[in-house]
Amino acid sequence: MTLLDVVYYGFIAVVFIQVFFYILFFGKFAFIKPIKESHKNTGVSVIVCAKNEAENLQDFLPSIIAQNYPNFEIVLINDASTDDTLEVMEAFVAQHKNIKIVDVKNIEAFWGNKKYALTLGIKASKNEYLLFTDADCKPLSEYWIRDMCSHFNDDINIVLGYGAYSKDKKSFLNKLIRFETLVTAIQYFSFAKVGIPYMGVGRNLAYTKTAFFKANGFVNHIKVRSGDDDLFVNQTATKSNTAICFTENSFTESKPKPTFKSWLKQKRRHISTAKYYKTHHKVLLALLYCSQLLFWLFAIILLIATFKWYIVVGLFLIKFIIQYTVFAAASKNLGEQDLIILIPVLEVFLIVAQLTIFINNLISKPNYWK
Structure with a gap:
């Protein structure tokens, strides 16, 4: 088995992981309507x-x-x-x-x-x-x-x-x-x-x-x-x-935040707490992030090498169709519909930013409450 074979099967695996999250997790929120509870007027x-x-x-x-x-x-x-x-x-x-x-x-x-x-x-x-x-x-x-x-x-x-x-x-x-x-x-x-x-x-x-x-x-x-x-x-x-x-x-x-620097500083504080989450939460969140990172990394490698590119493109499209469908519904719930058209670009930038923050947090401790 060649290195490209390994990357190819890895790409298939991360696509399935992504689809799993979009359908069985995010879809549970995306396609529900907000519940309006009775008003209690309690203090x-x-x-x-x-x-x-x-x-x-x-x-x-x-x-x-x-x-x-x-x-x-x-x-x-x-x-x-x-x-x-x-x-x-x-x-x-x-x-x-x-x-x-x-x-x-x-x-x-x-x-x-x-x-x-x-x-x-x-x-x-x-x-x-x-x-x-x-x-x-x-x-x-x-x-x-x-x-x-x-x-x-x-x-x-x-x-x-x-x-x-x-x-x-x-x-x-x-x-x-x-x-x-x-x-x-x-x-x-x-x-x-x-x-x-x-x-x-x-x-x-x-x-x-x-x-x-x-x-x-x-x-x-x-x-x-x-x-x-x-x-x-x-x-x-x-x-x-x-x-x-x-x-x-x-x-x-x-x-x-008005600048990338101030936003990254803020996110460093936020992300630094994740290591204290319960173990099953950390496993699921790590699996989600790693699948996002590897999806783009493997896709780029395979497409540059034109290795079974027709299958790679097909899986790429399937993933994005499902992602767009789920995120479009979820963003409507939260009033953020204008972001959907930019999903691929924003997702890549966000993955890189999160990786940068993770590495920086390993090197030095972030600043805290003002």
Whole structure:
């Protein structure tokens, strides 16, 4: 058997792996409609942790204050900011009775640890239902709280939402960031739908205070400075206690990073937590990424060598037809349809970026919470 034979059979294998994921995993999310649960109007605490976010709070906090929900408080956590964040928070408190401030000072044991600040904010909250977002996020609807928290019941104590990024039609980086966000969302929604939830994003995530303290909060990964969202979900989420929410009214939107360098720095922090996931999650995610990388690598080698090119082209087309079908449906669910036409280009760039981040993380530790 020649080297090209090995590559050829390897290519067939990774195509089957890819098709397996698209049909049996991603298809479970792509072809469902969002469930609109009955509205319970139970008390909700919206928690926003901010470190040097004075400008963003002024821009985005009003959209949380304006939520059309009868019973909610806003817990603003000032995590040892050195700018005017605390002053901005105090100005909002003076105008709105349902806002409280948790002013966190740095202490040596938890220096610069967002999880410590969040824990203090959670303890200060008065409601059982907790809804989290970031200081640079805004809900895209006045019914964000209503839709996200309508999924809570006696069994469901974790709700995964979608945190989008604002669009810039002229920027390729913007499309790449949004594509990565879309792919990640399709993955965590799909895995949750098939009963193996593994992560959520802090830009739009809800869980109960009871679930938080039952899991001992962030204690099990408190020394891992990132991962206040995905590691907590990975630790506590199960098939029976987790719901997904992707109604149009439930989305939040953030400002994407303006440069490749700042985006790669952000993703280094995010990806660094994956090694702490449960073993079966790591195996599935590694299998998915390796199959994507090897698909392109093997396809290029075989097509350059014109080795059984007609079969290679056929398998290539089959994979992309299935991928386009699934991603088109999933992107419609999440309002990201404009990205679909660029899937091959964006996928290649994303694979290269992720490989670069992985290598950099092996060489040096990424920076953490501001």
